[in-house]
Amino acid sequence: MAPLASWLDIDPKSHFSIYNLPFGIISTSGESTPHVAVAIGDYALDLHAFAQQNGFSALSIIQPHQQVFSQPTLNGFAALGRPMHRVVREYLQSVLLKDGPFPDAFEKNKQLQKAALKPIEICKMHLPMFINDYTDFYAGLNHAYNVGVLFRGPQNALQPNYKHLPVGYHGRASSVVVSGTPIKRPNGQILANPTAEVKEPIFSESKKLDIELELGCFVCKPSSLGDPVRIADAPQHLFGIVLLNDWSARDIQAWEYVPLGPFNSKNFGTTISPWVVLMDALEPFAADGITNDTQVLPYLNEKGPKSHYSIDLSVSLTTASGNTSNIGKTTAKNLLFSFPQMLAHHTIGGCPFNVGDLLGSGTISGESKSEKGCLLEQTDNGKTEISLEGGEKRKFLENGDQVTITGCCGTEDGALVGFGECTGKIEPAVKISF
């Protein structure tokens, strides 16, 4: 058993152990205004209610800022900075601890428990942050290599810049949605015959709808135009991590992306998990990423502690007939660049950041067949099929398919630091007539 135990009854297999305490935005039927909560076991600890009823009585430093817990996004709390995140999270751990230092604050306060502990299943989850800008990187080396082999062969699989900088593109902030939001299959231009001499697009729903298994990282500290974030300072700018599914329409992408990058193939929806796992909660799982055999320039050279995380990631697909199959398992260590490196690179020319801005890692794949983070890789761009439970097969996603990403750090009962689920179900394309 883990050394820290709560007076609250928590399933030892819960992603939301007392070691985690991720932050999210909830509403309930009785309380329809979204506000801040932390997940603990099967409960959402409603911090709006907790603060209102004096739950923070023994943490005076947060008291002038308690209105952040009544806000409909985590931006206000995030903006308080990492030292404050740490003391708030540690205080919440201490009041949830069995025989902790402040038993009167919560353990013995039945009225506060009744007001602030809500069964997680009655909570509606909202997008945790207001996102002004979203950037998606491409730091999953195995993914970049596998995709490069598919399109350019093994000799030129990786572009010359790939190991020198975290390649990325600006994504569409408005298209980021919270787990559970249905995703309509996009319409767009595709090539019916990609090998024809004359490239003639047709209007069609995407027939190559795919997932991308990624992490997302939220920024908690703003930076100004013309003011680069130094690599050593970058960790203080990071708030926490979520699971991210960068839904992708491969046929739309193939036609549109030259020369300016992915556009409509990506902006029809990007799903994130609702609970933001704080950087402090991840620290015990810090790990090395993929070793870069290229010497990076000094502005990307990390000298501090390890900045990748040993997060076990898993993707499952549930078909309309109800069969669920695991379609990939890997680890978040399969990244060539870390979030601090991404932020240092993103700002090196002076690009400004706001609190709540989101960085996507890029698709995370391992080296083996079972570790690939998208169907494009798993099926060699639709040339082969994967087999699902119940005998179904897939090249790409079909209508009614529900894809769920899970992620978790650790294996010890009662001490898991997990992300919960990032899920979405494919709905038929909009019918458009002219």
Add this chain to the structure above:
Amino acid sequence: MAPLASWLDIDPKSHFSIYNLPFGIISTSGESTPHVAVAIGDYALDLHAFAQQNGFSALSIIQPHQQVFSQPTLNGFAALGRPMHRVVREYLQSVLLKDGPFPDAFEKNKQLQKAALKPIEICKMHLPMFINDYTDFYAGLNHAYNVGVLFRGPQNALQPNYKHLPVGYHGRASSVVVSGTPIKRPNGQILANPTAEVKEPIFSESKKLDIELELGCFVCKPSSLGDPVRIADAPQHLFGIVLLNDWSARDIQAWEYVPLGPFNSKNFGTTISPWVVLMDALEPFAADGITNDTQVLPYLNEKGPKSHYSIDLSVSLTTASGNTSNIGKTTAKNLLFSFPQMLAHHTIGGCPFNVGDLLGSGTISGESKSEKGCLLEQTDNGKTEISLEGGEKRKFLENGDQVTITGCCGTEDGALVGFGECTGKIEPAVKISF
């Protein structure tokens, strides 16, 4: 003389004639909270003060919404929709008109004039909209062709998709700044020797700092995830137009942009003019763009009125020594796709829009040498020099250079519909030590 004349003394050469009335956000030393104004001649008509002192007495329909004029962005006003923009603008025209229908409202109300008319030179201009998402297109056919010739030769200058869809990429909303904001030369990775077999980047300030002459168009009507905006409805989603300078670092761009598009080469600053010229003001100047010799798919097929505008555009460069040279003149008709087409394409897969989202046109160039909208084209990527007044020469921008874009519709005295200026001055790069 133009048939509409104001009782206010307006320079007949002013961009801000009574036919224009563009909207912007001002503050003054006495009133530091930004709020809404319209430009008229040498004045900003402060709509916060105007509304407070009952200037809208004869326009009852706006009265329940007058708080939008006290907001620090135009988003609230924009969200009221195009029919409301039209009646407000026409009402303001009517109260500014000499011997207009409501002389008591403004012409004879000296107290209101004193409260609401501020010399434009004492006003600080702010970013007119809160921009959640910014997308930059590439619809300037001549620019795309010229750049394509430079990098791929005349046979493959345009990619196969170019005439089928408005090619674009997601830009960085946080990097959009208002005219006058200084721009620091970006640092980043560049190839010291681009033709070397082994591509080895160095860390450097950009040595190929460039401009891009563009228009920006603001969206005033939201659209939801999975809900495409039909081409026929798109004009109702457009609020107004500004001048846009998409500062670009060509050496950073060349190294970073494969395969996901421009990133740090663009996100260090994008300057827009402060006054938003409403779509209604531009309607008399509606024109055909470049004829597309490719039949577009029905979702991009415009059947309504002309949707390009005859805007005369001009770029000048003032060096640190004070010499000002015109370095390009062209017209906004040099676009292959219109803003309604861009919006219809952008949303066809379901990408959602918020009020205040910004669409960039892409660099606008004509066919002749004097009509090129960026230095990359003018100097063949730095192979030749352009000559400036006073004997200076340029391949790309130097520190202390100030670039000013102007744009204007019409030539008739007293009836110009202009954009004012979009200007920015290059400051030295940040010195970074490791």
